[in-house]
Amino acid sequence: MRLRIVTGLIMFTFVTMHFLNHALLLISEELAEKALVYFRAIWRNPACAILLYGSLTLHFLLALRTLYLRRLIGLRQATIVQVVFGLSLPLLIAQHVIWARLPVVFNGVDPDYIGVVRAMWQNGLLGLKMAAAAIMAWVHGCLGLYAALSYRDWFRRYAQILFAVAIIVPTLALGGVLVTGQRLPPANAVGVEELALPPSEYHGTWLAAAPNADIAAIERQFYLALAGAAGLVLLLRAVRYFRHRESHILITYSHGALVHVPKGTSVLEASRIGHIDHYSVCGGKGRCSTCRVRVLESQGPLPAPHALELATLARIKASPDTRLSCQLRPNFDLHVALQLEPPEGGDQFSSLTNLEVGREKDVLVMFADLRNFTTIAEGRLPYDIVFLLNSYFSILVPAIEAAGGRVDKYIGDGVMAIFEIGENGLRDACRRALGAAANIIAETQKLNSQLVQEFGIDLEVAIGIHYGPAILGMVGYGKGASLTAIGDTVNVASRLETAAKQFNVALAVSETVMLLAELPREGVTTRRLPLRGRRLEMTVLLFSPEQAQRYL
Incomplete structure (x- = not known):
């Protein structure tokens, strides 16, 4: 898996630089030619050349391995597109690579941009092949990068920017070639009629073969090698x-289903073949544990799990009899039980994106609630209650969002908010959360000056903030599912908000947050509190409204 990612990144870097060089044609041909000098200096360096061509070879061999090992049943559409595009690329780019690169090796003569563009422009089939290859290579690489990087914490923050780059770069590259081709005079006007000929008939130019090298024959041999590898x-x-047709094995599921499959078929593939709903959020790549099964009985030894x-x-502290169904390929009859069995109606989660399926990360969680709001609401008109809540939320939500947080959910007259760690680090995130709390408290006091006159009430807010690991993912069912956070950190933040009400203060913050924020806390009450659901007491700092507003 890592080898596929590393080789893919090397090739994607080459393609990106190549595309950016093409994009410079939109400015001027001279600038593109100058940039090409640096591009060649990098990739014709022996070390980089070995990395590039080695990556190309290894990546193609890994693709053939995937084609051999994986069943096509149950593959995601994006995976099918990626595999098909990847296997098609060598056929599309072979002619361009061979006729543009080998003359340099044999003759030491470099093609220029105008010659290459003219060759593609005059030979319409070659031009179409290269345009298709450019699009397919870019899509293949982007799909691979998405699969590899979408689990990273930073990916969500930059997803829109990366998507824009993924659209702009190939568009500019193809636009550069198209505009340059349209600007070129007819071939016969400059004495290069041979560039419009088929590659096998090139002569007298940088495309000619060296005396000891028949490039056309090399091209034919390359196609034969590709066909031979795919055929093999x-x-x-x-x-x-x-x-295996006569040596099928039987996979029995604890709920009674039976599936006959060839030896070496993964349990997940068997579920797909048998139309059995089986979670596989990561698409069967071993990156999640949702497809895990408990092995109840095996008629023979099972393959040892890979790294x-x-x-x-x-990571999930699985028992010894637990295996990932996407990685388990038995050669003997097997009896398994799904540990996560989809409810009636099927698997609703395996189609979710990687950002939605659940990932662990460190976050700050804030709970903000109104004190005694149930008492305040008693005897009031429903419209007045809604007005009061909306007035309160109109200051609370902007304060959170202005500090870089997001409201995760509304809970009656309170909210839960999440502050993720940004580019400026953990200290900045802690300070932003404290600043948001101070802003909420200050704005609530301003709101009270209006509410006292109109309703005769005084709203008091209680806030709890804690930092730690949480699971972020889609929680819920159907249209009611939403991206949220769960875990001990969320529970502790909720308990701190309750502690703020209990001790009649505006803000309760865990000592962890204050230490990370590196802010002064003179005069602030510190207590060791037992929190429901935790065995050990926690050090908590309790702020009055005036003390909390020092962090504005």
């Missing part, structure tokens, strides 16, 4: 199929 994989799949599976199982 398909042949091996056929051999495996016929060999990726072992790491995932260790």
Whole structure:
């Protein structure tokens, strides 16, 4: 998995730089030619050349391995597109790479931008092939990057920017080639008629082969090698199929389903073949544990788990009889039980994006609630109650969002908010959360001057803030599902908000947050409090409204 990611990143870096070089054609051909000098200096460096061509070879071999190992049933559409595009690219780019690169190796003569663009422009089929190859290579790379990086905490913050870049870069590159091709005079006007000929007939230019090298023959041999590699994989799949056709195994599920599959089929693939609802949020790549099963009985030894599976199982503290169904490929009859069994109606979660499926990260959680609001609401008109709440939320939500937080959910007359760690680090995030709390308290006091006159009431807010790990993911069912945070950190923040009410203060903050914020706290009450659901007491700082507003 890591080898596929690393080789893919190297090739994607090359393609990106190549596209940016093409985009410079929109400014001027001279600028593109100057940039090409630096581009060649980097990638023709022996070390970079070995990395590039080695990555290209390894990535293609890994793609063939995937084609051999994986069943097509149950693959996501994005995965199918990625595989098909990846396997098609060598056929599309071979002609361009061979006829643009080998003359340099054999003759030491470099093509220029105008010559290459003219060749593609005059030879319409070649131009169409290269345009298709550019789009397919970019889509293939972007899908791979998304699968590899979308679990990262920073990805969500920059997702829109990255999406814009993914659209702009290939558009500019293709636009540069298109505009340059349209500007070129006819080939016969400059004495390069041969550039419009098929590659096998090029002569007398930088595209000519060296005396000892028949480039056209090399091209034919390359296509034969590709066909041979693909044919070999398909042949091996056929051999495996016929060999296993009489040696199927039976996978029995604890709820009674039976599926006959060839030996070596993963349990997850067996579920797909048998139309059994089976969670697989990461798409069967071993990155999540939702497809895990408990092995109840096996008629023979099971394949040992690989490092990726072992790491995932260790993270969830799985029992010894638990395996990831996407990685388990039995060769004997097997009896398993799904540990996470979809409810009636099927798997509603495996189609979620990687950002939605659940990831652990450190966040600050704030709970803000109105003190005694139930008493305030008694005997009042429903319209007045709604007005009071909306007036309160109209100052609370902007204060949170202005500090870089987001409201996670509304809970009656209170809210839960999340502050994620930004580019400026943890200290800044803690200070932003404290600043939001101070702003809420100050604005609530201003609101009270109006409410006292109109309703004769005085709103008092109680806030709790804590920092720690939480699970962020889609929680709920159907249209009611929403992205939220769960875990001990959320529970502690809620208990701190309750403690603020209990001790009649405006703000209760865990000592962890105050230490990380590195802010003065002279005169602030500090207590060791037992929190419901925790065995150990926690050090909590209690702020009056005046003390909290020092952090504005």
